[in-house]
Amino acid sequence: MIRLIYTLLMSALAVFVCYSMTTRAWLQTDLTELLPQSSQDTVLQAAEHAGDAQINSQIILLAGSPRPETAFQTASEIADLWRQSGIFSEVNSQISPDLAQIRQDIGRISLAVLPEAQRRLLTEKPADYFRQRAEDAVNPFAVSPLPLDEDWLGFGRFVAGKINPQTRLQWHPENGMLFNEDNGKTWVWIRAKLSDNTLPQDALGHLFQKTQTLASDRHTEILTGGGALFAAAAKADAEKESRIMGFAGITLTVTLILWVFRSARTFWLLLPSAAGMLAGLAAALAVFGHIHALTLVIGTSLIGMLVDFPLHWLTPSVFSSWQAKPAMKQVLPTFAVSLLITVSGYALLWFTPLPVLQQTAVFSGFSLLGAFGATVCWLPPLFARYQAKPVPFAALSTILGRHIKKQPPPSFRYPATGFLIVFTAVGLWRSNWHDDIRQWVNMPPGLLSQIQKIGTLGGTDFSGQYLVAEAASEDALLLKNAELRRALAPLIRQGKLKGIQSLDQFILSAAEQNRLKQHLRTIADKPENYRALHELGIPEDTLKSALLQAADTPAITLSDGIALPLAQAWKPLYLGEVEPHRYASVIRLNGMTDPETVRKTAETVQGIKWADKRGRLNELFRHTRNQAAWLKLSSYLLAWLLLWRLFGARQGGKILAVPIAAAIGTVAVLGWLGIPVSLFAMFGLLLVSAIGIDYAVYALNAGHSTDARLGGMLLAALTTGISFAILAFSGTPAVAAFGITVGIGVILNLWLAARLMYSVPDTQHPRR
CATH class of the missing domain: 1.20.1640.10 (Multidrug efflux transporter AcrB transmembrane domain)
Known part of the structure; x- marks a missing residue:
């Protein structure tokens, strides 16, 4: 009787296992599945989840060749292959900007993202600022996204430097691709996003075999990275x-x-x-x-x-x-x-x-x-x-x-x-x-070396150590970011840290924007400040009107600024309102040689938390x-x-x-x-x-x-x-x-x- 019961039980288990294997994803490979539910602070959890989501959903490919035209052509063919696969929801290989929309966005945000050096010059020595503006206006080689009559004050000249903090990447105006040069080789960048949270691992493996074959036929080297590839x-x-x-x-x-x-x-x-x-x-x-x-x-x-x-x-x-x-x-x-x-x-x-x-x-x-x-x-x-x-x-x-x-x-x-x-x-x-x-994982040496080289080419640190700032409002968060940057500045001078990336480098707080606008009103009342432009034939009334119009423009909030297409590179840093009255952001750290000193220095600033997932x-x-x-x-x-x-x-x-x-x-x-x-x-x-x-x-x-x-x-x-x-x-x-x-x-x-x-x-x- 016991033998019969046991046999029936095992038969039922066999049916259950077969049913489970055929109707659902029964085998997991994601390392996070092995980890316990985090008991850390909500803000740190939000930062970790945002980082994991970005890594797991995004795949990066670089196509490199000593001949630039070969690199661009191969990257274009790979991008077409990826789009036809149906695996990705987005394949970004080219940037084809809507110039009209870009000009509108630049005009809207230019004052809010004015660099610190220009703000200081404008508030302390406005005449010198407008003298430089006049020189740029008559310089045929000076690059500006807006024509003179749409940007009398010249604020739009500096927006381009804020769009992409990774200055190692360049934009090719003819084909719209992002690339950079390294040791005589041109590397063209492709970014792709998976269509959903599920990882089509088998299909992804077949696709990358085809990709490798295509690159080999074109005598082009490729580098790939992304959480889905490791999975x-x-x-x-x-x-x-x-x-x-x-x-x-x-x-x-x-x-x-x-x-x-x-x-x-x-x-x-x-x-x-x-x-x-x-x-x-x-x-x-x-x-x-x-x-x-x-x-x-x-x-x-x-x-x-x-x-x-x-x-x-x-x-x-x-x-x-x-x-x-x-x-x-x-x-x-x-x-x-x-x-x-x-x-x-x-x-x-x-x-x-x-x-x-x-x-x-x-x-x-x-x-x-x-x-x-x-x-x-x-x-x-x-x-x-x-x-x-x-x-x-x-x-x-x-x-x-x-x-x-x-x-x-x-x-x-x-x-x-x-x-x-x-x-x-x-x-x-x-x-x-x-x-x-x-x-815990068998990291394929090939993939590991590729992602390290991608980090070197793109200027990205993959150490997994970063800082998280929190404050009660968006303005307070930007001020907290700025305070942290000032605290870490000595370490950058000492060589213990190469640099940081924080939201205050992108946009000013609403309070700072309003203070800058007050200076613009003061400048508008003193024509001698913008005499250099007037000497070019621009009427004083036109310049004064431009100053007052800029001063009356509503301040751009952090969330509004981040929402613009121009701010794509900064979006991953902003975590939003994690809990009521708890706004948070990530501060990236690059080139740390002494992480412990960086951590101790950063934690002297109230509201700053050290994040080290591996640790x-x-x-x-x-x-x-x-x-x-x-x-x-x-x-x-x-x-x-x-x-x-x-x-x-x-x-x-x-x-x-x-x-x-x-x-x-x-x-x-x-x-x-x-x-x-x-x-x-x-x-x-x-x-x-x-x-x-x-x-x-x-x-x-x-x-x-x-x-x-x-x-x-x-x-x-x-x-x-x-x-x-x-x-x-x-x-x-x-x-x-x-x-x-x-x-x-x-x-x-x-x-x-x-x-x-x-x-x-x-x-x-x-x-x-």
């Missing part, structure tokens, strides 16, 4: 890595099992692994609606661990007479204890604030439950008539047992013990408990890692209470000593290898503890001979070790550290559990 590459790498590691793990595990048992029937031993993976995937999809690629990569490593139950059950068959159902009844209590303790340890991880740990805990916990059910319900009938063959593994296990059981002489034992103590102590001292978000995440990971460690210590206490209840305090203490010693030894080895104990390494330690309890309970309480028990642990350790050793070759540093940690822990657990087993007389465990 597409991460998805492709994760799927490829998961397939390779899963295939390698299954192949090596099957090969090992066939070598040990010499029977095709042992293929059924993989059935619990398949059932476990199905149960884990179904649970993750039911709880979270999706599963992250990183969780799936780690989940494939469970294949070796999920086969532990059937191996512990079947391995004694090569050492003595064996029958399926009685053997299952004999090991079932041991399995139940190991399962309860291990799943309880995973359950505690649910209380960590990190979704990746919650996902992995759900996936792993339900995988173990599924594998346990398949082992108990399905395997006994499948092996009802199984007869073991004489195999070399039995002799190998016996020989290994003799070496482990043999006590070395005191002359060797005491120095060896001292060496182990010193080795462990120094390793623990050398251990580096450190996290870095960059270890914040690393601190969050550190906190989560410590929390996970305390939860694991709590699980040790719960495990000891359970073991004490089942086996007594003395034997329960011995069982628990195995995973604790293995975890300490693993940290020591990581210290010697120079591998940081990151959050994922900590999760590996949690798995090491679960494996240690499983081995120790089996070693002391399974009713088999010591050789049979050692054989069961050895085979389980080999299959588990295979899976996690494969992870050590992952291109993602966090996953590799996880695999190395568990691999080391498995070896230590096997040795410690075997030593514990041989320390108990074999007569306590009746032979079958």
